[in-house]
Amino acid sequence: MNESGTSPDRIVPLADLPALLALHGAALWLERGDAAPEHVSQATVALSARARAPLLVHGPACARRLRTDRFAAFDLLELYAFVRPASFCLPTAKGLAEALGLAVPTHHDAAAEIRLLHESARLLLGELRALNRQRRRVIGLAWAMARAGWAWAPLVLAALDFRRDDGKPAPGIGVWDDLPEWADGAPPPEPGHQPVQAEETRRRLAELTGAHAEQRAAQADFSAGLVPAFTPRAEEGAPQVVLAEAGTGVGKTLGYIAPASLWAERNQGPVWISTYTRHLQHQIDQELDRLYPNPAQKAQKVVIRKGRENYLCLLNLAEMGAQLSTRPVDAVGFGLAARWVMATRDGDMVGGDFPGWLPDLIGPGRSLSLADRRGECIYAACPHYTRCFIERSVRRAKKAEIVIANHALVMIQAALNGGAEQSEEQRLPTRYVFDEGHHLFSATDSAFAAHLTGQEMTDLRRWLLGAEGGRSSRARGLKRRLDDLLLDDAEMPQLVEDVLAAAKLLAGEGWQQRVIDGQPLGAGERFLLAVRHQVLARSASPRSGYSLECATAPLEDAVALAAVTLERGLKQLTQPMLALAARLMRRLDEEADSLDSAQRQRLDALARGLVRRADGEAGAWRHMLAALTAPMAEDEREQTFVDWFGLERSDGRELDLGMYRHFLDPTLPFAETVMKPAHGIVVTSATLTDGSGSELAWAGAEARAGTVHLPLPAYRLRVPSPFDYARQTRVIIVTDLDKDDMAQVAAAYRTLFLAARGGALGLFTAIQRLREVHRRIAPALEQAGLNLLAQHVDAMDNATLIDIFRGDRDACLLGTDAVRDGVDVPGDALRLIVFDRVPWPRPDLLHRARKQAFGGTAYEDQLTRLKLKQAFGRLIRRADDRGVFVLLDKAMPSRLLSAFPAEITVERIGLKDAIAGVRAFLGPA
Template sequence: MSAPASHTSPAHLSPFDAPALVARRGHSSLLTPDGELLTLTVAETRQRLLTLPAPLLIHGPSAMRALDLPQHPQPVPWFDLLELFLFVHPARTVAPTARGMAIALEVEPPHVITADFLPRLCEILLDQLHAKAQTPEGYALKGLLPSLTRAGWVWAGEIAHVLGAQNAASSPTHEAIRVWRRLPKWEDEAQRPPPSAHPVEPRAARERLRHILGENAEIRPGQADFSSVATAAFEPREAVGTPNVVLAEAGTGTGKTLGYIAPASLWAERNDGAVWLSTYTRHLQKQLEKELHRLYPDRALRRQKVVVRKGRENYLCLLNMEDMLNATMSRAASSPEGGKNLLPLALIARWAETSQDGDLMGGDLPGWFGEVFGQGILHSIADRRGECIHASCPHYQTCFVEHGIRRAKHADLVVANHALIMAQASWNAATPEGIPDEDSTPSRYVFDEGHHVPDAADSAFSTVLCGLEAAELRRWLLGAEGSRSRARGLLRRIEDLLERVPALDGPVHAVLAAAHTLPAPGWSERLNPSPSADGTADSETDDLLSGILPSIPHENNPSEAFLRALNAQLRNRRHTQERGQNAYPPTECDLFPAEQGIIDTAQTLASALHTLRRPLQHLSNQLAAQLDADPEMDAATRQRIEAMIRSLYRRATLRVSGWISMLDAVCHPPEPTSHIPQYVDFIRTEPLPRNRSGGGTHDVGLHRHWLDPTIPFAAAIQTAAHGLLLTSATLRDQSGTAFDQDGTRDWQAAELRLGATHFIKPPIRASVLSPFNYANQTRAYVVTDVSTEPASLAWAFQALFEASGGGALGLFTAIKRLRDVHQRIHERLEEQGIPLYAQHVDAMDNATLVDIFRTEIHSCLLGTDAMRDGVDVPGEALRMVVFEKTPWPRPDILHRERRRVLADGHPSDYDDRLTRMKLRQAFGRLIRHGTDRGVFVILDRRMPSRLLTAFPTGVSVHRMSLTETLTDIQAFFGPSPEAA
């Protein structure tokens, strides 16, 4: 393949003079420059590309993988239509395939896509670009061209020709990338008064639902009933701390999303307040936001009424982007290769001016951007390091996050996720009184995918003292130490306030001095020394604070000593546990009884953390005193101080206090009594992310989880909340046992699992059945002759995927088995025209994988839990679900302890309930519309019959051999359209 164009002034290469390529692992399609359309094997395609110019293609990284060619850093030599699409339509979602692009461009794709279709897509995009040439948008695009040309972008010459830009190769100033100078500024508004408390009548909710669906739409009775039930969450509460709680189970196909949007929007309008609609994942947030287009079809009105809120780490940070641009320009001045980040920065600038809310992760930036241009870019320009300086930032009034926060305070509906709501609830409980939160505290919540509330609470209210967490806190306090990182420490973030309040200088420097007791740079290498490591990698630093603050020898660092002690106990206990028949995963062990080394180092570390917490609290108190001392303080400074107090509590004080509590438990272990403990404490080791490893391979830490995480959830939310609706298709287990015919026992178990028993007012229960005819629309099989041996398992997946002709979702309980099956079958499937994609194999985020799976109706997808719960693919694109084995709960320490306490004396029943819930959720992916048909297969002959009640009433489960199953599936689906 030809070399990339020059960084300085690439020649004008035309994509229409290049070959076009649709790369597949089986047979690729290649259109040569002289118009010959070829079908070639992988080896033949690679050989042809050696003699041809770099091709026109879609999704270069995927094409290179299909051809077993090495990946190429940006700027790439080929014409990737995804890059052109991003330039022309910067905030429009497109699945990264030829069919996906055709659908996005409203072009009917051919049944079988070959390489000769790509020039047509290219021509359409360039025509659309040409139509912008004489518009304000076109002039802005011309301004970006010098930077793109300097970056060596292969499309720059063709785009300059189409736009009529004669000076695209001129010396760039990169002014067009400085998008923060052109973004709109937010303006403060008067504070919104507290909402009133008028209820929503069920009849009014039904009328609003009819309005959303349209006058001529037939309202499904189940959907209207669900909407009526949901109104109970919007009744006025009777007393403080007694919110109205509604548990509403809505069978798949009920239309629950619009069912709760109807009363939620009515309540918001009537009471001038906000309802927070929460989902479990960012992908589901995006789906929910799309549903709201039906309520507010006008974009301007929708932007006023609806706001999507996520954590800060999801959004573009303009200050980080400016830092990266300045660093890139500096490197480019001294090295031809130094400007490699100009291309993605220019395209990010193009996107930022069009983006709805600047959401980098799951918003309107295409999910494949990180794969095409490098994930490191996105991590660097997002606020992933918690270093926001709020009102001191020069881009504060154009900040996407601040825009969203202010819009949310006046919106009717805020689309959030469980993690954000849990984090806010825990932060609000810890933030000092009188310091307002960023977001207004809502009084009404809807938790969609409500069965995930315990999981979200478990994550939000757990505490981890590990190397990575402690080192991150050190970096947050001290900033970059002896590295090229742009990390800003506390001193840089607070220096403007130090000038105004000199009294802060003492506590700030006391904090910085105490922070040196946290793990120093290179801690992971010292925790996991390699044979060649000499421990001197970080001996020389250029920290700005060197000479002012004390340094601690690595061997005496109390945090690192504690980590080494944890590592030693884990190694010792792991060796003995692995021999047992019911061994827990070798990545964890019990804390108690703790070895003496852990007790000794815990005492030393606890003392060091007390020394850190005291000046942190003193600094916060000094800042709060400034607010009280100066009531005439200008709004910007007041907001700046309030933000700093919140940051200190959330990022530092709250975390350090949690660690001290854990260490106190180590030093003073609980006495074995009949009293049920609140927490589970254990030691766990985990692989380090590559970009944060520092040379080590794994991290080790002390973990603390609530035995029942819904206790802190209920405690944090019920004081402020007036009403909440928890809804899902799978709130209950529905065990179907003879002694629970009315479902009372299943509802009691659901209330216990969801935390409803911790609310003062008993919840309202409701259930709406699915409208689908599962007996006619589905088949379910337990295959009886497939072993767990890798070759047998892979053969079964291949045969099943071939029988369905694609449109299959394979679900795994172990990533290793997923990768092994993918490795064994992907080439053979793709040779038959069935593309195979896989989570943990393809370097794309889950949302992009699902977009491809939904678009390519004959493709198959392999995944784990995230795919089991987060896939909404109606129609023929998903017609088979295959489970590789019975999804029993992971037999780890946390599950052991929760089963012991929460199983009510029936641990096997507890396991069965959790497993049936997973099966129900997976089965729910299969049928999304009344015309869908699909099959559900479990490749585990040992699956107990008692678990089969997980499937909907009417579904008969057949235990068959694989051969019999394949025959039955083919008969169920009937002949393919091609065969007919």
């Protein structure tokens, strides 16, 4: 039986199911498919839904909107994911109906939308009846889900015409057995060094844009200006770098694809195009359809690369399937993931064709557990190795012409594979294009930082020990990953035992509560307890519920003692880890005549993983701890690192705790590991400089990109936006508002959003401010027929929220930095941006150190101008866009106004006039 009271054999007619559309604080309820919908209260809908499971779209989001616990339901997104795996749809009643080809209301009409639910279900079940391909496998998955009580199972099995009354066994669920196998080939040769010329770049661009497209001179100039990065370098360690600022609307993606594709074809080597966001990776992939219109050819020439943690692990999926009899709660998640595996292009679970809303339905933890997020891969020892999505992607990338990666992967790969003795397997690309170049500093900051925290120690402990204490987990420890390699080796078993014994000094599962209670286990947790005491003691508001931090010096005696003990323990851990890695590498030499390619790759990967964690992770921790008690000279330390202690909290709950180390200038290691080994690099963005137009603006861009650490100066290229901003936009600063009075701030958002009749993006500098505004304005916008979406409020990931916003002309979206950076909404679906206050950098210890090192107030102003420029850049994406940018902060300094285009006259007016101005400028709906 399932939660809704049905069984696999009892079918509730579709027309008899009620339907539910959640509103803010209330709901619309449709008792039957042929009934009239009625508005009901939260309390009523909670009782009704528990009595009769309703049809709805996105159960977690509905429950959150109704402020209730999740309840049993016939979630149409689950049915859609089962029937149309790896297919896109917006997770709303309208979005689902549009994907199915139904007529939908153009404006928000709750009564019309709820009637779409029964018809959507009918169409999806009809598609199942017509299903022929892999029908038996689909039946097997549906039956496994039925046995666990999936609400849709009776209707799905009936549509598939399946009954368990023939005495035959149910079909199998091993979708991994149906996947094609990859095969290794000879490694590609080193790429050539033939240059690309400006005129041929212009011709290639014209081919990409099409013969009938309007030829944009600015785009052609931009493309030709990148040519120096695709010419041979003259000296080792001195790449040809072009810093290229291309204003919004120039068309920089096709602009850099033109020379990049020419170079790749001519020199038989890959160009790596790197972005900051996964969303842009897939936008670039779509643009490459112009270059490779034949899908088969494109599959050979273009590869999207991400970190291993983004891809589904077939072994994890198989192990989840094997445990369904003891863990039926996983059955729905397993079944929907398995259906996706049957249809996915490349196994990419984050930003690929895995629906962004699916983790919300099956549970984020369950979804995360299907990927190799802890580095537990057993490589060639895995029975699914030759079908592995990750291994297939790695091999395709070696032969591709264009590899679409992200900044984090590029830096990790360079740090791991760099050095003088690169093998063919480890060879780094010689040409990079870094799109979203304004994020390089932030990406390098994250990539080269070291955090000695409870969460990081727990992750390393799990990687070494696997699941502990009889917990139900698929975590694979070091012993299991080595497994068969230990059988005929005299040295390795003892080394493994030494590693596992020493690993117990690290913080383990449940460390947070033990530290709070003052009952630490092991040297790692004792260090965390001492750090927590120092952080709380030095905080002005230790009980505030917000994250806290403090300088490491002066150091409390208890912290010093715990640091010395932990450093010694880490030494005892890293020594056998490195000895074990050396033994694995020795076997590569000793058994060279008997190891096949897969075995060699497995030994090499295991050895490199041990070294990475022993030297790169635990080794960094040892240096950090040593610096606490025997620090280097103060001036030397300040020029290299910034160290501090921190206690991370969210909504008053303690999440992590420990010591943090960041490079004062993280572009130093970036220049050494990524830029200097390369031959040519393009760094491009619409916001490389802060808009001030001064020499300091370019100097700041060069510092943030790391080119100041190279022997040759970077080429500078700026191509302005073709838009007529004076005609298309207005910028307003509201002067009669107290930005710290949330009632006034919320009233401003409400009235401005209503004046624009939706199509509004609200940006915030703090999550708490966003939530408070959402709470205050949601009912009024709902009443006006405007759909209000909010990051940190709605139970959806950011990409899904943006997709819904883009697809609903009159929706409104509230978000912080992550939403601002991910929004690309051409047309009038985005016609108003409201920013709550000047986005000054958070004055934490790291920013204070960098401000002092990089120019004081001028540095702080640059960062703030860049955030304003980036936010404004979301507004106008096409020549026919119109929009208004409003800042609710009368304290906006005039020196920051250069963040906006020079042709715009910024107006400082009261809220009443701002509302009238928005209404007048945007005109009638």
